[in-house]
Amino acid sequence: MDAFNNLFVNIAAAIRGLFADSHSLGADLTINIIVFILLFLIMVVAALFLSLVERKFAHWVSQRPGPNRLGPHGWFQFIADAVKMLGKEDITPANVDKFLFKMAPMILVGVTLMAFGVLPFGKGMVAINLDLGIVYFLAVSSISTLALLMAGWASNNKYSLLGGLRAVAQMISYEIPLLFSLLGVVMITQTFNLSSIVEAQKSVPFIFLQPLAFVIYLIAGIAETNRAPFDQVQGEQEIVAGPFTEYSGLRWGLFMLAEYGNVVATSVIAVSMFLGGWYGPEFLPGWLWFILKIWLVIFLMMWVRWTFVRMRIDHLMHFAWKILLPLSLVNIFLTGMGIYVYDQLILRIGG
Amino acid sequence: MTIEGTQEYSINMGPQHPSTHGVFRMVVHLDGEVVTKVEPKIGYLHRGLEKMAESRTYTQFIPYTDRLDYLAGPHNSLGYVQAVEKLMDLEVPERAEYLRVIFAELGRIASHLVMIASGSLDICGWTPWSYCFRDRERILDLFEMTAGNRMTPNYFRIGGVSHDVPDEFMPALKSFLDDMPENMEEYLGIFFGNEIAQSRMKSVGILPKELAENLLITGANLRASGVQYDIRKAEPYGIYDRFDFNIPVLYGCDTYDRHLLRLLEIQESIKILRQALRDIPEGPVMAKVPKVIKPPIGKVYHRVENPKGEMGWYIVSNGTTKPARVRIRTGAFVNVQMLSAIIAGWKIQDLVTIFASMDLVLGEVDK
Amino acid sequence: MVSDSLRARVGELAARVNGEVEESLGVLELTVNHSDAIEALNGAKNLVDVPCDFLHDLCGMDLEDHLEVVYQLSSLRGAQRLRIIARVERDNPVIDSATRFWKGADFLEREAFDMFGIQFKGHPNLKRIYMWDDFEGYPMRKDYVIESHEQRAIMRVRKEGE
Numbered sequence: 001m002d003a004f005n006n007l008f009v010n011i012a013a014a015i016r017g018l019f020a021d022s023h024s025l026g027a028d029l030t031i032n033i034i035v036f037i038l039l040f041l042i043m044v045v046a047a048l049f050l051s052l053v054e055r056k057f058a059h060w061v062s063q064r065p066g067p068n069r070l071g072p073h074g075w076f077q078f079i080a081d082a083v084k085m086l087g088k089e090d091i092t093p094a095n096v097d098k099f100l101f102k103m104a105p106m107i108l109v110g111v112t113l114m115a116f117g118v119l120p121f122g123k124g125m126v127a128i129n130l131d132l133g134i135v136y137f138l139a140v141s142s143i144s145t146l147a148l149l150m151a152g153w154a155s156n157n158k159y160s161l162l163g164g165l166r167a168v169a170q171m172i173s174y175e176i177p178l179l180f181s182l183l184g185v186v187m188i189t190q191t192f193n194l195s196s197i198v199e200a201q202k203s204v205p206f207i208f209l210q211p212l213a214f215v216i217y218l219i220a221g222i223a224e225t226n227r228a229p230f231d232q233v234q235g236e237q238e239i240v241a242g243p244f245t246e247y248s249g250l251r252w253g254l255f256m257l258a259e260y261g262n263v264v265a266t267s268v269i270a271v272s273m274f275l276g277g278w279y280g281p282e283f284l285p286g287w288l289w290f291i292l293k294i295w296l297v298i299f300l301m302m303w304v305r306w307t308f309v310r311m312r313i314d315h316l317m318h319f320a321w322k323i324l325l326p327l328s329l330v331n332i333f334l335t336g337m338g339i340y341v342y343d344q345l346i347l348r349i350g351g
Numbered sequence: 352m353t354i355e356g357t358q359e360y361s362i363n364m365g366p367q368h369p370s371t372h373g374v375f376r377m378v379v380h381l382d383g384e385v386v387t388k389v390e391p392k393i394g395y396l397h398r399g400l401e402k403m404a405e406s407r408t409y410t411q412f413i414p415y416t417d418r419l420d421y422l423a424g425p426h427n428s429l430g431y432v433q434a435v436e437k438l439m440d441l442e443v444p445e446r447a448e449y450l451r452v453i454f455a456e457l458g459r460i461a462s463h464l465v466m467i468a469s470g471s472l473d474i475c476g477w478t479p480w481s482y483c484f485r486d487r488e489r490i491l492d493l494f495e496m497t498a499g500n501r502m503t504p505n506y507f508r509i510g511g512v513s514h515d516v517p518d519e520f521m522p523a524l525k526s527f528l529d530d531m532p533e534n535m536e537e538y539l540g541i542f543f544g545n546e547i548a549q550s551r552m553k554s555v556g557i558l559p560k561e562l563a564e565n566l567l568i569t570g571a572n573l574r575a576s577g578v579q580y581d582i583r584k585a586e587p588y589g590i591y592d593r594f595d596f597n598i599p600v601l602y603g604c605d606t607y608d609r610h611l612l613r614l615l616e617i618q619e620s621i622k623i624l625r626q627a628l629r630d631i632p633e634g635p636v637m638a639k640v641p642k643v644i645k646p647p648i649g650k651v652y653h654r655v656e657n658p659k660g661e662m663g664w665y666i667v668s669n670g671t672t673k674p675a676r677v678r679i680r681t682g683a684f685v686n687v688q689m690l691s692a693i694i695a696g697w698k699i700q701d702l703v704t705i706f707a708s709m710d711l712v713l714g715e716v717d718k
Numbered sequence: 719m720v721s722d723s724l725r726a727r728v729g730e731l732a733a734r735v736n737g738e739v740e741e742s743l744g745v746l747e748l749t750v751n752h753s754d755a756i757e758a759l760n761g762a763k764n765l766v767d768v769p770c771d772f773l774h775d776l777c778g779m780d781l782e783d784h785l786e787v788v789y790q791l792s793s794l795r796g797a798q799r800l801r802i803i804a805r806v807e808r809d810n811p812v813i814d815s816a817t818r819f820w821k822g823a824d825f826l827e828r829e830a831f832d833m834f835g836i837q838f839k840g841h842p843n844l845k846r847i848y849m850w851d852d853f854e855g856y857p858m859r860k861d862y863v864i865e866s867h868e869q870r871a872i873m874r875v876r877k878e879g880e
Binding site: 393394397399401402420437438449474562564565566568578580585586649650651654663665667676678680684685687690692717718 | 741742744747771772774775777779780787790794797801820821822823824825829833846847848849850857858864873
């Protein structure tokens, strides 16, 4: 079982061993390039696959068959979707701000990829082992707000502008409860490094110590990725597709890629910070447990999407500022009290 | 009012839009997210049915009537054939009357199901939408079994109905009626009981009672503002006076009540259908009507309670085989005025919800 | 079908507005000239005991030598029904608007204007409703002939500001 657990670490070590000095610049560069390509592939495959899973799940909830023509029970549908998207005409409307219009999807994908860099997929399987892990992740993912605003403004379309402004309002409001809910975990583990946080959950996953924070994180995470019930950025029934209205073909594909990449990233953080990362009973390797836990969180997010209806924008802001934010502050306070009491007990009992 | 330095702008929610229930265009004047004025611009589906009626015989016009409120297929022709029968003073056989009631109420249920479904779809509730359409499919199967066409069966004739229903109709109808109460519990749970849906719809789009009467609103929109008025009870047509059913009235005047009222009306229609199924006699389905229908000179204004509102037929006959004037007063056309009257001050997302609760269908609005 | 009190009141109203009363298939019809239409509507709304205060329909009608505006009235709280027919001249069809009594008559009058060309004085926004704004002709009039296929095939270009 240990061999399976360390499968990818051993492969990386073997590749390093091919170089004369296994920590030279050349070795590091090679490993980094391979990891980068792997991450990109993971993101693309996840996005394609998740879009199909989402449709299947949605139709299962509504008692419809879902895509069932291509491949066994329709599981090759994503190939058709990808080919269709690649083959579509790239329409750039006449009076758009061309630079911003083209940059917006690229920034969004780039930001998501950068955020993937610090995610711990298993023991020792993190692309960049940053000590500032979680801070870096939150900082980078808040740049995606800017990309949506660029897309909304540059499209020269009132619907897109409305969508872009709604995106700014929503994403800024929900970042604060997101941050504060993760602060409780950081207070317990005294580190920002994601791998260390996961290792600190060896005995008990933090969801039992921080249940409120988990719920707040999940809600704020769904809001950050613009999924229902917080998806009035891409209102569809009101503002057609918000900032994505004027994008067609591969540019729109990049937006979808970034959205599903964000979904995966959010659930990876949820799993790492609350659900114990790669720890699990011994009969499966660690990284497989990790994948199963991500599946669980993504399943939860999809379930919420297809059950609830959309919230109105002022209810949404009210919810973020007047309900989630005080709750997350209460959580921090309780965590602090808990740590203080725990330390006192350890002092009394241990000393 | 605008804050210093901001500007009002107008958006065109054009004829092609995911949520305007058909080819309906509105010019929406906005101040940020708040709507200040809405100008509806209709006529994109105008087919000139009233003009066409003047060059068709009375029987030739019946298929056109089905295309008015195409979601409640057979119900439209009910008013028309009853108006012509009034002109000609025809008596319709009993079995035909019961069959007419059955088809009309099935059309009403189908239309209300679409209204609830699209009301939920407009706030991104995909699941109630597919549940409602699943049940609507069974009604459309019943129509197809009888007349071949799903949405516009073209089944009624002047003097009765075109032919008798096949043998598998009654058992299929009975099993549909037995399954419906459980399905309506599902809708209550997933849509009407959903807290987010309630917060989107309660106290949104208030239509006060006096304004509703002044705007000549009819149908379920009027009953959700507290006025107890239903043509089936006020001026019964056909054999509606033999059935025992209530008129649901709600007093909230808001969007939630307008949606909920239609669910309650589905329950009442199911009651009527059960009674019709129990009491329907055997017999002929068509009266002895002359080959060429030539009503005597006269005028008649006959109204029925369409699912969308009141549908009035003003038919003027000049003694020939073609009418001199067929005037169709449709509920949805007059109800459009409700939108610009109550929209000021609500947000764009409420505009979509209020619009869905008005239950328009463009076939009726544009004739 | 027609109650005696309704018949009596409508008779009095007819005397006031110089109208003629007929009965057609159980409904009383009051025919007036276009100049008395508003007074007739007001009177019908305020009939003692049997007010006909809900306008169901307002439509135009083209008879050979004159046009007509037909109002169908009844009440939400009673069984009374009344039909008021106002004769309008064909060459200069002008009549006062009923929007002063019922805001909902707005669209109905716009449709009568669009289809018959009847001008409603005092209407807040008398524009065409079904046909496009610079359409020529009034489709529901008997002398309007449906255009041929060749004429209909000409594409129309949308102008600025529509």
